[in-house]
Amino acid sequence: MKMNDLKKTIQDFFQDGTVTIIGSGLSIAEGLPSMGDLANELDNKMTTFLKTADEKKIWNEISERFDEGVGLEETLHEVKPTKNLEQKIRELTANYVRSKEDQALKRVILENDSFRLSAYLMRFNIRNNGLTIITTNYDRLIEYSCELVGLRVDNLFVGKYFSRYLPNQSKYSFCVGVKKRKKKQAVEFAPKVTILKPHGCLSWYIVNNEPIAAPMIREDDCLIITPGANKYREGYNEPFDSQRAKANDSIDSAERFIIIGYGFSDDHLETHLRKQILSGKPTLIFTHTLSEKANEIVKNFSNVTAFTHDNLGTKIINIEAETILKKVNLWDIGEMVKEVFNE
Structure with a gap:
């Protein structure tokens, strides 16, 4: 495919009906920890919190698997931690991710830098229905990326400092006026991005048995689902349950997908996402390295094209072939965004 044709193909995805799915790859590119980094952090810090001989035995088994090169997700499925260990994993994860998020945000604010996603978002003409992003990340880099370029964020909470979870009401907080159209009145909304987080967020807590979002709180007992078998149990509590349901509804109603740094490793989304890709919905994948599951999808579905890292530039992969595009990091x-939109 010629470069101009390739650019046109990508540009055609930047329109209404596109749902963006973002995994940890995007956050890693901004300096946040990978699963490997998180495993090392847990292994280094957890020994301080082990209370019983049983917990020490369990963690030794987990640590041994880390040393053998087994990933964090797989390890915590094989060796189930106690309730106390689960809680400590959640707290250490939140603290570690938050510390790296702070560094990324300071870089942007103090060094006049920018997040990759901001330029991406600005290429959409966001209308009343807004743009939907689904992410398995806990951090707030997507939210920051939106507001840094003047796009408002709908996270299904209502309020500013102590926001309540009101998924059926949040959209009305973006109303900016009422216009007459053909003798009828129509509500006008500010351009917004709806961000759905089925694995939770560093800002979310339970207060008085109710989910709230409070960005000024920095406690580590926030509502996030960490890797392991517990994530399937936790995923059916609020707000995770309705976040997942709305994410799946968005996937089902999407016309096309842009998938960024996501490895297709989350069963909460996979059933719907795979079904929609199988139905033929056009899909672009942008990632440094394809996971095994992502590679299987690219190799089996003609409507999927992946752009991955190559030492010479970019490797473009689809069901038919692999092509190297030299000196361009698509x-x-x-x-x-710079290359495709000539910025």
Whole structure:
């Protein structure tokens, strides 16, 4: 495919009906920890919190698997931690991710830098229905990326400092006026991005048995689902349950997908996402390296094209072939936007 044709193909995804799915790859590119980094952090810090001989035995088994190169997700499925260990994993994860998020935000604010996603978002003409992003990440980099370029964020909570979870009401907080259209009145909404987080967020807590979002609180007992078998149990509590349901509804109603740094490893979303890709919905994947599951999807579905890192530039993969595009980093969405839209 010629470069101009390739650019046109990508540009056609930047319109109404596109749902963006974002995994940890985007956050890693901004300096946040990978699963490997998180495993090392847990292994280094957890020994301080082990209370019983049983917990020490369980953690030794987990640590041994880390040493053998087994990933965090797989390890915590094989060796089930106690309730106390689960809680400590959640707290250490939140603290570690938050510390790295702070560094990324300071870089943007103090060094006049920018997040990759901001330029990506600005290429959409966001209308009343807004743009939907689904992410398995806990951090707030997507929210920051939106507001840094003047796009409002709908996280299904209502309020500013102590927001209540009101998924059926949040959209009305973006009303900016009423216009007459053909003798009828129509509500006008500010451009917004709806961000759905089925695995939770560093800002979410339970207060008086109710989910709230409070960005000024920095406690580590926030509402996040960490890797392991517990994530399937936790996923059916609020707000995770309705976040997942709305994410799946968005996937089902999407016309096309842009998938950024996501490895297709979350069963909460996979049933719907795979079904919609199988139905033929056009899909672009931008990632440094394809996971095994992502590679299987690319190799089996003609409507999927992946852009991945290559030492020479970008490797473009689809069901028919693999092509190397030299000296162009289309796999990185920041570079992709510059190249595709001639910025």
